[in-house]
Amino acid sequence: MLRTVTLVALAAYVSAQSLSSGCTSALSSIALNPAASSCLNPLALVSIATGNSSQSIVPAVDNWLTGVCGAPAxxxxxxxxxxxxxxxxxxxxxxxxxxxxxxxxxxxxQQYYPTVRKVLCLKDGSNNCITQSLREIEGVVGTLSLSNIVRLVTDPPRELLVSNITCTNCVKGVYNIVTQDIPEAAASLKTGLDEQCGATFTDGTTPSGITQSASQTAATTGNSNNNSGALSSFSMAGISVSGLAVVSAVFTLLA
Incomplete structure (x- = not known):
């Protein structure tokens, strides 16, 4: 299902003009909703929506994650x-x-958002784990750009299964989060991780340097009645769709 949504989102980004007017309006309203904009940080993805489709998405994703993790849930x-x-x-x-x-x-x-947010905001030292993992993937497959990410998602290179990408402190930290929050999902991952990374990888201990950076400030609420023109120079539909595409693709590549 995630792979299907990823492909739909990427296709929509590439051909944003094919979005229905209702969908364009819906995506724009999300970006202009003060509460949603605050906790989802869509403006950080402007460079992906408006930049060169062959450039790496990793710096923009890192910037987006910094904003998401520093904001209230x-x-x-x-x-x-x-x-x-x-x-x-x-x-x-x-x-x-x-x-x-x-x-x-x-x-x-609503059920899985807290878990996903903790995964997105996991850090290894000073580096966000998602960003660090994406850079490690780039070291194997080359630049992660919008122009080639569809190919990588639909046909992941076998090289992504190497231990220096799979058996990292970040992946162990993610496994621990999933074990705590969604034990039935962790159970399905344990056998494969034990085989590739060793039994100590799934022992539940927190690796040195792994910390949580998600803000603990109370969640914010709000409505969409904000007529600010600050975003009018950008295609909010493109930004929102590219954001969905990037997040979906990230999780698909790291799954």
């Missing part, structure tokens, strides 16, 4: 607003994935 109310906007406005685009039940999607996102 999204509240359940904000998550519900975002999901409702997307499932309502982008119903045509989502119909190809079968993911158009707003109630069911809202429940799932």
């Amino acid at each position: 999204c509240s359940n109310e904000t998550i519900a607003q975002v999901v409702t906007n997307i499932t309502t406005g982008c119903s045509t685009e989502l119909s190809v994935t079968g993911a158009d039940d707003a109630g069911a999607i809202t429940t799932l996102v």
Whole structure:
């Protein structure tokens, strides 16, 4: 399912003009919603939406993660607003994935958002773990750009299975988070990690230098009645779609 959403998002970015007017409006309303904009930090992805499609997405992703982790978490109310906007406005685009039940999607996102946020904000020393992992992947497959990420997601190189990418302190930290929050998912990963990384990799201990950088400030709430013109010079649909594409692709590559 994640792979399908990734491909849909990337295709939409490449051909943003094909988005329905309702979907464009929905994505723009999310970016202009003060609470959603604060906790999701979409402006940090402007350089991806407006830059060279062959340049690395890693610096922009790192900048985005810094903002997301330093901001208050999204509240359940904000998550519900975002999901409702997307499932309502982008119903045509989502119909190809079968993911158009707003109630069911809202429940799932609210359930797993705290875990995903902890994964996104994990650090190894001073480096964000997602950023560090993406740089390690670039060292194997070359530049991670919007122009080649579709190929990497649909046909991941076997080189990505090497231990210096899979068996890192960051991956162990992520496994520990998943074990604590979603034990049924961790159980399905344990055998493969034990075989490749050794039994101590899944022993639950926290590797030296692994810390959590997610802000503990209370979640913010808000509405979308903000008419600020600060974003008018950018394509908010393109920014929002590129953000979805990048986040989906990151998780697919690291899965």
